[in-house]
Amino acid sequence: MREIAADRYWGRVVDTMNEALLIISNEGVILSVNRSFEEMTGYTAAEATGKKCTLLECSACELMINDRHAGWCKLFQPNHEDIRRCQCQIVRKDGTRIPALKNASVLYDENGNQLGAVETLTDISEIDRLDRKLEQLTRQLDETEGFSGLIGISSEMKKVYGIIEKAAMSDAPVIILGESGTGKELVARAIHERGHRQNGPYVQVNCAALNESLLESELFGHVRGSFTGAFRDRKGRFETAHGGDLFLDEIGDIPLSVQIKLLRALETKRFEHVGDDRPISVDVRIITATNKNLIELISQGKFREDLYFRINVLPIHLPPLRKRKEDIPLLVSTFMQRLNKKTQKNIGAIRREAMNALLAYHWPGNVRELKSTLHYAFTITESGSISCDHLPPQLMEHVSLEKGAHSSLSVKDSREKQLLLEALKTAGGNQTRAAKILGVNRVTVWNRMRKYGIDIKRDVV
Numbered sequence: 001m002r003e004i005a006a007d008r009y010w011g012r013v014v015d016t017m018n019e020a021l022l023i024i025s026n027e028g029v030i031l032s033v034n035r036s037f038e039e040m041t042g043y044t045a046a047e048a049t050g051k052k053c054t055l056l057e058c059s060a061c062e063l064m065i066n067d068r069h070a071g072w073c074k075l076f077q078p079n080h081e082d083i084r085r086c087q088c089q090i091v092r093k094d095g096t097r098i099p100a101l102k103n104a105s106v107l108y109d110e111n112g113n114q115l116g117a118v119e120t121l122t123d124i125s126e127i128d129r130l131d132r133k134l135e136q137l138t139r140q141l142d143e144t145e146g147f148s149g150l151i152g153i154s155s156e157m158k159k160v161y162g163i164i165e166k167a168a169m170s171d172a173p174v175i176i177l178g179e180s181g182t183g184k185e186l187v188a189r190a191i192h193e194r195g196h197r198q199n200g201p202y203v204q205v206n207c208a209a210l211n212e213s214l215l216e217s218e219l220f221g222h223v224r225g226s227f228t229g230a231f232r233d234r235k236g237r238f239e240t241a242h243g244g245d246l247f248l249d250e251i252g253d254i255p256l257s258v259q260i261k262l263l264r265a266l267e268t269k270r271f272e273h274v275g276d277d278r279p280i281s282v283d284v285r286i287i288t289a290t291n292k293n294l295i296e297l298i299s300q301g302k303f304r305e306d307l308y309f310r311i312n313v314l315p316i317h318l319p320p321l322r323k324r325k326e327d328i329p330l331l332v333s334t335f336m337q338r339l340n341k342k343t344q345k346n347i348g349a350i351r352r353e354a355m356n357a358l359l360a361y362h363w364p365g366n367v368r369e370l371k372s373t374l375h376y377a378f379t380i381t382e383s384g385s386i387s388c389d390h391l392p393p394q395l396m397e398h399v400s401l402e403k404g405a406h407s408s409l410s411v412k413d414s415r416e417k418q419l420l421l422e423a424l425k426t427a428g429g430n431q432t433r434a435a436k437i438l439g440v441n442r443v444t445v446w447n448r449m450r451k452y453g454i455d456i457k458r459d460v461v
Contacts, residue, residue, distance in 0.1 A: 024117045179318075
């Protein structure tokens with residue numbers, strides 16, 4: 001009885017699919033299609049049924065059709081997987097071509113005889129458009145323009161640009177993860193400027209800059225008399241950002257009490273002013289950023305797990321500068337051009353030894369620290385070129401210590417340091433686990449780390 005009921009509703013179930021579906025006979029005749037097929041191709045079921053599947057002029061099928069074999073299509077040949085899943089182009093009824101993702105499979109009866117095939121087609125026009133736009137933007141990327149203020153041509157940064165483009169076209173919450181100084185604010189601004197909310201407001205809040213009561217009022221607003229100093233009604237940042245994007249920087253510093261209200265606002269798109277119980281509805285896309293490990297904060301009870309999953313829909317990981325040192329010459333060149341214009345100086349170059357020092361430094365402050373370093377150099381240098389004498393003393397001191405440490409190591413010490421680094425990487429930076437791997441105690445690991453100047457964040461993670 002259940003099988004009969006399932007058969008009765010099968011057509012309705014198939015019509016709820018987002019993917020276009022068609023069933024094809026052994027001879028390549030279309031036997032059945034669903035509603036998504038009609039919407040995607042422009043052909044009605046009556047127009048498509050009974051026609052050859054070559055009706056769609058699929059680019060993948062053109063390669064599979066082969067009259068020299070027993071089967072009219074390679075799909076029906078044993079152990080042939082080329083067309084089971086592939087990207088192709090099909091031609092709609094109006095003659096336009098659209099990119100699609102095809103899945104195809106042969107149907108068999110209980111005796112193993114071929115009955116035909118089933119195919120699904122997914123329209124990937126939007127993905128294809130974004131990919132082409134990203135490719136164009138990557139080609140246009142040069143030393144002067146950058147990508148919405150972000151500078152870099154390394155593979156790590158190109159991945160970031162690609163995610164930004166896709167995130168911009170979505171309304172899903174975005175979280176930007178990265179160390180201080182990597183450019184999280186620039187990423188948030190780029191997402192807004194490249195998205196369909198670009199004509200709406202862009203509102204930014206630094207969650208670490210306000211205490212609990214002020215932050216709640218800043219986000220959600222308040223009514224007159226709700227607390228001492230509330231002399232008039234005030235709109236919050238959520239209301240101000242209606243129709244646009246709200247960027248919550250340093251999201252890891254939000255107090256737990258405010259996290260509860262924030263979670264409710266994200267889930268329901270409604271909230272109340274402080275001191276009022278009337279709900280307010282808003283249309284806001286949330287972008288957050290942090291340099292903290294939210295998973296660790298959750299384990300410590302300082303961050304709500306349900307809020308984490310609500311904001312961590314589209315994560316963007318910004319690489320630290322030490323992981324993309326090939327971008328340092330480009331960053332230096334760009335910042336020098338800007339500083340020449342700003343200071344009206346004519347400092348045309350940076351000497352090789354100075355550039356080598358910048359490349360050797362580990363940049364704990366990332367791009368922000370590099371920019372400050374060049375500001376310092378421009379202040380010290382009157383004209384000509386930047387040398388090591390014009391770089392901050394603490395930077396040169398650290399570079400000299402690093403070089404001295406590397407050059408003075410014996411063969412034994414070099415091997416010991418290498419084994420320690422490998423153990424720490426295997427242990428994910430956990431010193432206790434690294435000690436077990438090496439067969440020593442944790443204090444020995446700590447002493448060796450001091451001896452060789454190993455920094456977990458810089459050298460391991």
